[in-house]
Amino acid sequence: MERREFLKKAGIGAAAVAATAISAPAVIAQKTYNWKMVTTWPPKLPVLQDGADRFAKRVEELTGGRIKIQVFAGGELVPPLGVFDAVSAGTVECGTSAAYYWAGKNPACQWFCAVPFGFNGQSMSAWIHGGNGLKLWEETYAPFNIIPRPGGSTGVQMGEWFNKKINTLDDFKGLKMRIPGLGGKVVAGAGGTVVLTAGGEIFTNLERGVIDATEWVGPLHDLRMGFYQAAKYYYYPGWHEPGSYLEILFNKKAYESLPKDLQACIDMACTDTEVWTLSQFEAQNGAALQTLITKHKVELIKFPDEVMNGLKKLSVDVVEAEAAKDPQAKKVHEDFKAFQKVVGTWGSVSEKAYYDNIVEKFPLKA
Amino acid sequence: MERREFLKKAGIGAAAVAATAISAPAVIAQKTYNWKMVTTWPPKLPVLQDGADRFAKRVEELTGGRIKIQVFAGGELVPPLGVFDAVSAGTVECGTSAAYYWAGKNPACQWFCAVPFGFNGQSMSAWIHGGNGLKLWEETYAPFNIIPRPGGSTGVQMGEWFNKKINTLDDFKGLKMRIPGLGGKVVAGAGGTVVLTAGGEIFTNLERGVIDATEWVGPLHDLRMGFYQAAKYYYYPGWHEPGSYLEILFNKKAYESLPKDLQACIDMACTDTEVWTLSQFEAQNGAALQTLITKHKVELIKFPDEVMNGLKKLSVDVVEAEAAKDPQAKKVHEDFKAFQKVVGTWGSVSEKAYYDNIVEKFPLKA
Numbered sequence: 001m002e003r004r005e006f007l008k009k010a011g012i013g014a015a016a017v018a019a020t021a022i023s024a025p026a027v028i029a030q031k032t033y034n035w036k037m038v039t040t041w042p043p044k045l046p047v048l049q050d051g052a053d054r055f056a057k058r059v060e061e062l063t064g065g066r067i068k069i070q071v072f073a074g075g076e077l078v079p080p081l082g083v084f085d086a087v088s089a090g091t092v093e094c095g096t097s098a099a100y101y102w103a104g105k106n107p108a109c110q111w112f113c114a115v116p117f118g119f120n121g122q123s124m125s126a127w128i129h130g131g132n133g134l135k136l137w138e139e140t141y142a143p144f145n146i147i148p149r150p151g152g153s154t155g156v157q158m159g160e161w162f163n164k165k166i167n168t169l170d171d172f173k174g175l176k177m178r179i180p181g182l183g184g185k186v187v188a189g190a191g192g193t194v195v196l197t198a199g200g201e202i203f204t205n206l207e208r209g210v211i212d213a214t215e216w217v218g219p220l221h222d223l224r225m226g227f228y229q230a231a232k233y234y235y236y237p238g239w240h241e242p243g244s245y246l247e248i249l250f251n252k253k254a255y256e257s258l259p260k261d262l263q264a265c266i267d268m269a270c271t272d273t274e275v276w277t278l279s280q281f282e283a284q285n286g287a288a289l290q291t292l293i294t295k296h297k298v299e300l301i302k303f304p305d306e307v308m309n310g311l312k313k314l315s316v317d318v319v320e321a322e323a324a325k326d327p328q329a330k331k332v333h334e335d336f337k338a339f340q341k342v343v344g345t346w347g348s349v350s351e352k353a354y355y356d357n358i359v360e361k362f363p364l365k366a
Numbered sequence: 367m368e369r370r371e372f373l374k375k376a377g378i379g380a381a382a383v384a385a386t387a388i389s390a391p392a393v394i395a396q397k398t399y400n401w402k403m404v405t406t407w408p409p410k411l412p413v414l415q416d417g418a419d420r421f422a423k424r425v426e427e428l429t430g431g432r433i434k435i436q437v438f439a440g441g442e443l444v445p446p447l448g449v450f451d452a453v454s455a456g457t458v459e460c461g462t463s464a465a466y467y468w469a470g471k472n473p474a475c476q477w478f479c480a481v482p483f484g485f486n487g488q489s490m491s492a493w494i495h496g497g498n499g500l501k502l503w504e505e506t507y508a509p510f511n512i513i514p515r516p517g518g519s520t521g522v523q524m525g526e527w528f529n530k531k532i533n534t535l536d537d538f539k540g541l542k543m544r545i546p547g548l549g550g551k552v553v554a555g556a557g558g559t560v561v562l563t564a565g566g567e568i569f570t571n572l573e574r575g576v577i578d579a580t581e582w583v584g585p586l587h588d589l590r591m592g593f594y595q596a597a598k599y600y601y602y603p604g605w606h607e608p609g610s611y612l613e614i615l616f617n618k619k620a621y622e623s624l625p626k627d628l629q630a631c632i633d634m635a636c637t638d639t640e641v642w643t644l645s646q647f648e649a650q651n652g653a654a655l656q657t658l659i660t661k662h663k664v665e666l667i668k669f670p671d672e673v674m675n676g677l678k679k680l681s682v683d684v685v686e687a688e689a690a691k692d693p694q695a696k697k698v699h700e701d702f703k704a705f706q707k708v709v710g711t712w713g714s715v716s717e718k719a720y721y722d723n724i725v726e727k728f729p730l731k732a
Contacts (some may be wrong), residue, residue, distance in 0.1 A: 062428070062634060064627030120720050122488055122648060129642055130649025156716035218716070237719035261430030268428060268634035271641050276495055282488060283496025283705075286712035300715070308723040339649075345728040346652035349666070350522035350584070352721035353603035354486050355713055357674040362711040 033262075035069045035093035035254065040080045040101065042199075043073040046220060047280045048246065051152065052096050055248065055273045062265040067258075069094070083249065088144040093254035096151055099137075099247050100181045107322050108140045108329035111336050112148070113245050116182050116315035118336070120243035121153030121278050122351070123344050128245075131339045136332050147255045149270035151246035152277025154217055155285065157238030159303060161206070161222070161231035162213045166303065169310035178202055178214040182318055183240025189314040206230040215240060218281060219288035228296040235301050239311050246277060290363060399624070401435045401459035406446045406467065408565070409439040412586060413646045414612065417518065418462050421614065421639045428631040433624075435460070449615065454510040459620035462517055465503075465613050466547045473688050474506045474695035477702050478514070479611050482548050482681035484702070486609035487519030487644050488717070489710050494611075497705045502698050513621045515636035517612035518643025520583055521651065523604030525669060527572070527588070527597035528579045532669065535676035544568055544580040548684055549606025555680040572596040581606060584647060585654035594662040601667050605677050612643060656729060 037056060041049040056069035072092075074080030083095040084102050099112035111118075112133070119127060127133035128150050141148045160177065173191035177184075184194040195211050205211045207230040214231070215238070216222045222234075248270045255263060292298040303311075323333035403422060407415040422435035438458075440446030449461040450468050465478035477484075478499070485493060493499035494516050507514045526543065539557035543550075550560040561577050571577045573596040580597070581604065582588045588600075614636045621629060658664040669677075689699035 058630070058634075061630040062627060064625070117724050120717065120724075122644070125641060126645045126648035129645035156720045158716075236715055237723065239724060242720050242724055259430070261428060264424070264427040265631070265634075268424075268631075268638055272634055272637045275491060275637050275641060278488070279492045279495035282492035282712065283709055285716070286708040286710075289712065289715065290708060302719055303723075305723065312724075341726075342652040342656060342729065343649055344652075345726050346648065346655065347721055348725045348728045349602055349655065350524075350651070351486065351717065352725065353668055354522045354608050355718035355721055357603065357669075357671065358483050358486075358605060358608055358678075359714045359718070360707075360711050362714045363708065 030066055031259075032065070033067045033093075033258070035067060036077065037069050037071045038074075038076075038078050038083050038086050038092050038095040039071065040074050040083050040095075040097040042080075043076075045073075046224070046284075047277060048096075049073055051246075051273050051277050051280075054276065055096070055151075055269055058269040058272055059266060062269055063262055067262060067265070084144070084146070087146055087249045087251050090145070090251045090253060093251050095249045097247060097249065098244060099148070100244075103181065105144065106140055106328055107325045108136075108332045110182060110322065111329070111332045112137045112140070112247065114181065114183075114241040114243070115319060115336065116186055116240045116242075117312050117319075118242060119340065119344060120156050120347075121245070122243070123340075123347065124153060124243050124245050125150070125274070126343060127336065127339050131343065132335050133339075136335060140328055140332065141249070142252075145252040147250045147252055149248045149250070149267060150274050151248045151270060152274040153246070153281070154241070154244045155278055155281040156218075156243055157215070157241040158218050158222065159235035159238050159240075160213045160215045161227045162233045162235060163231050164212075165233060165301070166235060166307055168304075169307055171307075175213055176211045178205065178211050179240060181240075182315075182322060183215065185318045185322075186240065186311060186314045189318060190311065203227065203230060217244075219285045219292055220281065223288045223292055223296075228292055228298045232299055233301055234292065234298045235303050237303070239303070239308060239315070248273065286362070396432055398431070399433045399459075399628075401433060401620070402443065403435050403437045404440075404442075404444050404449050404452050404458050404461040405437065406440050406449050406461075406463040408446075409442075411439075412590070412650075413643055414462075415439055417612075417639050417643050417646075420642065421462070421517075421635055424635040424638055425632060428635055429628055433628060433631070450510070450512070453615045453617050454512055456511070456617045456619060459617050461615045463613060463615065464610060465514070466610075469547065471510065472506055472694055473691045474502075474698045476548060476688065477695070477698045478503045478506070478613065480547065480549075480607040480609070481685060481702065482552055482606045482608075483678050483685075484608060485706065485710060486522050486713075487611070488609070489706075489713065490519060490609050490611050491516070491640070492709060493702065493705050497709065498701050499705075502701060506694055506698065507615070508618075511618040513616045513618055515614045515616070515633060516640050517614045517636060518640040519612070519647070520607070520610045521644055521647045522584075522609055523581070523607040524584050524588065525601035525604050525606075526579045526581045527593045528599045528601060529597050530578075531599060531667070532601060532673055534670075535673055537673075541579055542577045544571065544577050545606060547606075548681075548688060549581065551684045551688075552606065552677060552680045555684060556677070569593060569596060583610075585651045585658060586647065589654045589658055589662075594658055594664045598665055599667055600658065600664045601669050603669070605669070605674060605681070614639065652728070 039052045052071050056071050059067050078086045083097040086092045087095045100110045102109040137148045175192040176195050177192050178197045188194050197205050202214050323329045405418045418437050422437050425433050444452040449463040452458045453461045466476045468475040503514045541558040542561050543558050544563045563571050568580050689695045
């Protein structure tokens with residue numbers, strides 16, 4: 001509502017309007033907004049669902065209560081993977097999820113979450129905020145009336161949980177594995193069988209031998225899932241998801257109905273979530289990994305170089321084939337690749353030397 | 367000003383006040399704030415001074431113009447290293463700089479910027495946002511009436527520019543080097559002579575042989591400084607500053623005079639600067655390094671492991687001695703060390719494997 005219109009409705013006469021007009025910058029009509037947010041995550045899921053609740057609180061603080069957001073966990077209002085559609089249709093004003101779930105909308109979506117042998121969190125952030133990442137993301141979601149914002153990285157994920165040791169690429173042959181998305185296509189290329197399983201059923205399937213292996217996120221979440229009771233070997237790194245990014249989605253009409261300052265508040269609350277999310281994973285994964293090793297006797301193993309190199313070759317083919325499916329995916333992929341070539345590899349000088357010579361080895365002793 | 371008082375001053379009669387009172391939540395008196403910000407950086411210094419200008423703009427957007435910040439580069443209003451004192455005294459409401467410049471105020475300050483063999487940007491962020499980092503930082507600055515906020519990392523810095531190759535720790539003996547802070551104490555421990563030189567004089571001193579070596583930031587800034595014209599060998603990694611953090615400082619009284627929503631806006635604009643700063647360094651360092659190598663024929667060399675190990679041993683002693691100087695420094699150091707032990711080393715599993723097996727080698731071909 002415009003200031004003038006509001007004052008009129010509030011019953012202030014012409015004289016009063018004229019009087020306030022003199023000091024106009026100090027009195028403005030402030031519309032309030034009550035929004036709904038849906039997520040893909042179970043209630044109270046550490047970091048992810050917590051991050052959504054925290055986001056809503058932050059928005060309220062930032063806007064002095066002008067925007068209030070009610071948060072619904074996955075399934076409470078729409079199904080966990082109904083987030084994109086709900087935001088697109090305007091059923092809700094916003095949501096949070098991960099872009100690779102929307103490969104069916106456009107294969108390009110996957111590049112904004114995780115690409116096998118793609119970016120870690122820091123390089124994704126550089127691509128999003130210092131490259132064309134955000135622009136391309138907005139462009140990809142525009143046909144769906146969605147404005148996307150980055151919601152933070154999980155950090156480098158762990159690889160898979162296995163019941164046998166993986167010494168060569170051949171060891172993937174015949175393996176029934178729960179691994180979604182592009183990573184799954186790579187495993188299929190290596191001769192594995194991809195079994196799709198909802199989060200809540202992974203543990204049971206692993207325990208009963210319906211699957212031989214699974215991936216999930218990282219120590220913090222994997223510990224909570226109890227996989228250590230059903231699988232012995234915990235491999236790293238998460239070649240399939242080296243720095244998966246979360247997303248916060250806004251219905252275009254809802255976002256654009258906000259005055260500019262509130263749009264900026266929304267954007268900043270997303271950035272705040274972004275920083276907080278990665279910091280939480282970084283701060284908590286170490287202790288969880290230590291618990292898995294010392295308390296639950298999990299064996300932590302790095303994929304042999306030969307296996308990594310084999311997966312990398314397969315990944316290049318899978319990613320290229322995926323990019324070829326759609327012009328937007330091709331465009332995003334080409335930009336991602338160009339950024340990876342110079343910017344991504346800067347880390348092989350700076351960060352690699354840091355991790356090689358400055359960081360001490362993780363305490364692995366059982 | 368209170369709403370009621372404002373309306374009275376604005377000449378609105380009792381009837382109008384009563385009328386607006388019905389819709390009170392929507393009309394509030396909004397005080398505006400005109401602030402000054404001082405920085406340590408030269409005008410137009412990429413990323414750092416640009417980041418200050420961007421911060422001010424962001425605050426104005428977020429607050430719908432309720433806070434306006436005028437930015438002064440180093441020396442324009444107060445000397446470059448007068449930022450802390452000016453903010454402390456309330457001469458200006460805010461400033462941006464780097465905490466290791468304030469070792470003289472309290473040695474503890476240094477931990478909030480750079481510790482030799484300390485954290486990179488990602489681990490610093492985890493300590494600040496997911497550990498006790500920010501709390502300890504606030505505690506350290508409280509006696510000076512300053513509220514600190516993180517302003518982003520430079521990423522892993524480069525090591526030093528040398529005119530001769532460094533093959534063993536002995537090669538530091540007799541070397542005249544421009545390197546401030548704790549890193550300088552380490553170099554002195556290795557037998558070097560530390561020469562303190564203002565930023566603007568480093569190049570000339572290096573060219574004339576007043577110094578034999580210097581450190582600065584990273585490719586983006588080092589290219590601009592023209593060091594390649596006076597030194598041939600560009601060593602990495604920046605063991606002395608593995609992820610230097612910038613800071614944004616607020617005078618306590620000024621910050622606390624703001625309503626809660628504007629305090630939140632200020633905090634979020636800092637977080638936004640934090641993300642943007644590291645993303646800019648990450649996005650731009652690679653291309654600058656490539657230019658240094660291909661166009662200016664700089665030789666990029668990794669410090670031999672023996673040299674790194676020697677510097678690491680010396681660093682531990684220097685940092686422990688520094689921590690012993692003051693109870694607050696000791697407290698901060700102990701927390702930093704504990705965080706480094708489990709959380710910092712998580713990167714030796716996750717990120718190290720990423721840089722070892724996923725990231726391609728930087729294009730080094732001349």
